[in-house]
Amino acid sequence: MLKKGSISVCMVAFALAASFNAHPAAQTAPAYCTSGGPQLWANLAACGWAGPTNTGFPAGTTLTNTSGRVISTNNAVINAERINGQLIIRATNVTVKNSYISWDGGGVSGRGVILVDAGASATIDHVEINGLNHTHACVWHQGASMTATAVNCYGVNDGMFSWALDTGTSGDNVNISDSYFHDFTTNAANGHIDGYQTEGASHGRLTHNTYNMGDASSAVSIWNGLKSSDDWTIQDNLFTGAGFTLYAEDYIGAGNASATENVANSAVGGYSVTNIRYLNNRFSTSQAPHAASNTSACVGAWGTWFYRGGWPPYYGGPTDLWNQGGSVRSGNIVIETGQNIDRGGPSGCEGANTSPAAAPSTAPPPAAPTNVRIVR
Numbered sequence: 001m002l003k004k005g006s007i008s009v010c011m012v013a014f015a016l017a018a019s020f021n022a023h024p025a026a027q028t029a030p031a032y033c034t035s036g037g038p039q040l041w042a043n044l045a046a047c048g049w050a051g052p053t054n055t056g057f058p059a060g061t062t063l064t065n066t067s068g069r070v071i072s073t074n075n076a077v078i079n080a081e082r083i084n085g086q087l088i089i090r091a092t093n094v095t096v097k098n099s100y101i102s103w104d105g106g107g108v109s110g111r112g113v114i115l116v117d118a119g120a121s122a123t124i125d126h127v128e129i130n131g132l133n134h135t136h137a138c139v140w141h142q143g144a145s146m147t148a149t150a151v152n153c154y155g156v157n158d159g160m161f162s163w164a165l166d167t168g169t170s171g172d173n174v175n176i177s178d179s180y181f182h183d184f185t186t187n188a189a190n191g192h193i194d195g196y197q198t199e200g201a202s203h204g205r206l207t208h209n210t211y212n213m214g215d216a217s218s219a220v221s222i223w224n225g226l227k228s229s230d231d232w233t234i235q236d237n238l239f240t241g242a243g244f245t246l247y248a249e250d251y252i253g254a255g256n257a258s259a260t261e262n263v264a265n266s267a268v269g270g271y272s273v274t275n276i277r278y279l280n281n282r283f284s285t286s287q288a289p290h291a292a293s294n295t296s297a298c299v300g301a302w303g304t305w306f307y308r309g310g311w312p313p314y315y316g317g318p319t320d321l322w323n324q325g326g327s328v329r330s331g332n333i334v335i336e337t338g339q340n341i342d343r344g345g346p347s348g349c350e351g352a353n354t355s356p357a358a359a360p361s362t363a364p365p366p367a368a369p370t371n372v373r374i375v376r
Contacts, residue, residue, distance in 0.1 A: 029046070029047060029048075030043070030046070030047075032047075033046070033047035033048070034335070035335070035336065036284050036285070036286055036335035036336040037284075037286050037290075037336065038286055038290040038291065038292065038294075040284065040286065040335070041212065041240075041284070041286055041288075041290040042290070044180075044210060044238075049208075049210050049238050050150070050178050050179055050180040050208065050209055050210040050238075051180055051210060052152065052180065054150070054178075055126070055128070055150045055151060055152040055178070055179055055180045056100070056126060056127065056128030056150070056151070056152035057080070057098045057099055057100055057126055057127065057128055058098060058126060061080055061098050062080060063080055063081060063082035063099065063100060064080060064081050064082065065081075065082050065084070066081045066082065066083050066084075067083065067084055067085045068083055068084065068085020068086040068087055068088075068101075068103060069085070069087065069088070070088045070090055071087065071088065071089045071090065071091055071094050072090050072091050073091050074091045074092045074093055074094075075091075075092075075093045075094070076091060076094050076095070077094075077095045077097070078094070078095065078096045078097070078099060079095075079097050079098055079099065080097075080098045080099060081099045081100075081101075082099070082100045083099060083100070083101040083102070084102060084103070085103050086103045086105070086111070086112075086113060086114075086115065087101055087113070087114045087115070088115045088117060089114065089115065089116050089117060089120045089122045089143070090117045090118075090119075090120050091120055092119070092120060092121045092144070093121055093123075094120065094121070094122045094123070095122070095123045095125065096114065096122065096123070096124045096125070096127055097123075097124075097125040097126055097127065098125070098126050098127070099126075099127050099128075100127070100128045100130070101113050101114065101127060101128070101129050101130070102129075102130040102131075102132055102155075103130075103131065103132065103135055104131075104132045104134045104135060105131065105134060105135030105136060105188065106134060106135075107134050107135075107136075107187060107188040107189070108136065108188075108189075109136055109188075109189040109190065110136060110140065110163070110189075111135055111136045111137070111140060112135070112136060112137040112138060112139050112140025112141075112161065113129050113130070113131055113135055113137070113138050113139070113156070114129065114138065114139045114140070115139075115140050115142075116139065116140070116141045116142065116143035116146045117142060117143055118142055118143060118165055118170060119143060119144055120143035120144060121143055121144045121145040121146070121173075122143070122145075122146055122147070123147045123148075123149075124139065124146070124147065124148040124149070124151055125147075125148075125149045125150060126149070126150045126151075127148075127150075127151050127152075128151075128152040129151060129152065129153050129154075129156075130154060130155045131154070131155040131156035131157075131185070131188070132155050133155045133185040133187050133188075134155075134185070134187055134188055135155070135156050135157070135188055136156060136157050136158060136161070136188050136189040137156050137157065137158045137159065137160060137161040138151065138153035138154075138156050138159055138160055139151075139153075139159075139160040139161070140160075140161050140163060141160065141161065141162045141163065141171055141174065142162075142163040142164070142165050142170050142171050143170070143171075144169060144170075144172070144173060145172070145173035145174070145175075146160075146162075146173070146174055146175070147174075147175040147176075148160065148175070148176045148177070148179055149176075149177050149178055149179065150177075150178045150179060151176075151179040151180070152179070152180050153179065153180065153181050153182075154181075154182050154183040154184065155183065155184075155185060156184060156185065156188065157184060157185055157186065157187075157188040157189040157190075157191065157192075157193055158184075158189065158193065158194045158195075158196075158197050159181040159184070159194070159195040159196055159211075160174075160176060160195075160196050160197075161194075161196075161197050161198065162174055162196075162197075162198035162200075162201035162204070163198075163199070163226075164198075164199065164200040164201065164226040164227045166227075167200075167226075167227040169202075171198065171200070171201045172201050172202045172203050172204075173202075173203050173204075174201060174203070174204040174205070174206075175204070175205045175207075176196065176204075176205070176206050176207070176209060177205070177206075177207040177208055177209065178207075178208050178209065179209045179210075180209070180210045180212075181195045181196075181209065181210065181211050181212065181213075181219075182210075182212040182288070183212075184213075184214075184216055192217040193213070193215075193216035193217050193218075193242075194216065194217055194218045194219070194220070194221045195209075195211040195213055195216070195218070195219040195220055195242075196219070196220045196221070197218075197220075197221045197223075198221070198222055198223065198229060199223050199224065199225035199226040199227075200223070200224050200225060200226040200227030200228060200229055200271060201222075201227075201229055202228070202229060202230040202231050202232075203230075203231045203232075204222075204231070204232045204233070205232075205233050205235075206220065206232075206233070206234045206235070206237060207233070207234075207235050207236055207237070208235075208236045208237060209237045209238070210237070210238045211237060211238065211239045211240070211241075211245075212240060212241065212288055213239070213240060213241035213242040213245070213288075213300075214241045214242075214287060214288035214289075215241065215242075215243075215287075215301070216241060216242040216243070217242060217243050217244075218242045218243065218244060218245060218246065218247050218300075218306075219239050219241070219242050219245050219246060220234060220245075220246050220247065221246075221247040221249075222247060222248045222249075222273060222276055223247065223249055223251060223273070224249075224250055224251070224252045224270075224271040224272060224273050225251070225252060225258070225271075226271075227271055228271040228272045228273070228274070229248075229271075229272075229273045229274075229276070230272070230273075230274045230275050231274075231275045232248075232275065232276045232277065233277045233279065234246075234276075234277065234278045234279070234281065235277070235278075235279040235280055235281065236279070236280050236281065236282075237281045237282070238281070238282050238283075238284065239281060239282070239283050239284070239299065239304075240283065240284040240285070240286060240287050240288070240299060241287045241288060241296075241299075241300060241301075242300045242301070243300055243301050243302055244300050244302055244303055244304070244305065244306040244307075244350075244351075245283070245299050245300040245303075245304045245305075246278065246304060246305055246306065247306045248273055248276040248278075248306075248317060248318045248327065249273065249306055249314075249316050249317065249318070250267050250271075250272060250273040250314045250317070250318060250319040251267055251316075252267065252270040252271045252272075253266050253267050253268060253269050253270050254268065254269035254270055255269070255270060256270040256271055257270070261308060261311060261316075262308055262310040262311045263311070264311070264312045264313075265312065265313065266311075267311070267314055268313065272318075272319040272320075273318040273319050273327075274318060274319050274320045274325070274326055274327065275320070275325075275326035275327060276318050276326075276327045276328075277326075277327065277328045277329075277330075278328070278329045278330075278332055279328070279329075279330050279331055279332075280330070280331035280332070281331075281332045281333075282332075282333055282334075282335050283299045283304060283332065283333070283334045283335065283341065284299070284334070284335050284336065285297055285298075285299055285334065285335075285336045285337070286336070297337075297346055297347075297348060297349065298346060298348075298349035298350070299334065299346065299349075302349065302350045302351075303344075303345075303346075303349040303350040303351040303352075304341055304344075304345065304346065304349070304351070305317070305329075305341075305344060305351050305354045306351070307344065307350065307351030307354040309351075315354065316351075316354075317354060321355075322343075322354060322355045323342070323343075323355055324355075329341075329342040329343075330342055334346055343355045
């Protein structure tokens, strides 16, 4: 349900869901839905994307004021609440829906407005989550599973974070869809902003979300600092902004120690990053605040896919390399130019060819800057 706007806008938004990757703009939609630019970002829902009017609690919902608390009852349902404080979930099959939650986490790393704790599982549906510009994450997931649908997430350093308490299943089984990530802060954790981040998690799906990242570090970062990451599908999302927009990087070497960047074979051994699938995503060169002057042909400030041409054998990518094993990039398009960037790019940006070995011979990519590596 749309929070704002007329019934006609709702009808258009639902009609658009039938085409353009099964979500964005139908033929009757305004031209900017398929040509991009500031108007697309001002009318996300009308173009079939998650935005401020079709995420969070539905319009007309009467919210009951409550306080943050610990949920320890299995199958509990939290519905239509305005929660002031942290919500800690320590039970299975908990549902949080049609609500607003705000919390100041004190800027400390490892805190979420919602914490899905060890062994817990939760479904978060149509919830607006505000970290008050002083909380690490909207959702900190270190439990057994977490599903988030139509969440409006802002005022945090990282949108949603999967944390591995051990090398078992902690932080695994993630499903985030139809959600809107925007207006983050450097005033929490390490100040490096990511829309979704993990240092080791498996079995994840990020589907049809909007990541409006501005000058963040990344929209999605899948790493392996705590355990291996495997089996991720990132599909039908809308991305703009960040330094490098997307990471799927094996940076752990022998003995599960951090590798030395741009030193050959330093990332060989230890935890891995495998079976990462980026499918049919759309990228926009119009960055926040989406004025005519706020554009980057690279989508991110330096590029879309993190890449290091002097760092074999993975080149800053997954352990099984792009489009040579289980990690696949297919159908990824820049809206404003129509360019397919499955093999790297966009043209002229750092990492213009991020499929070494399998790619035809090309001129070397631009040299990597020395001051843009994300500090984890």
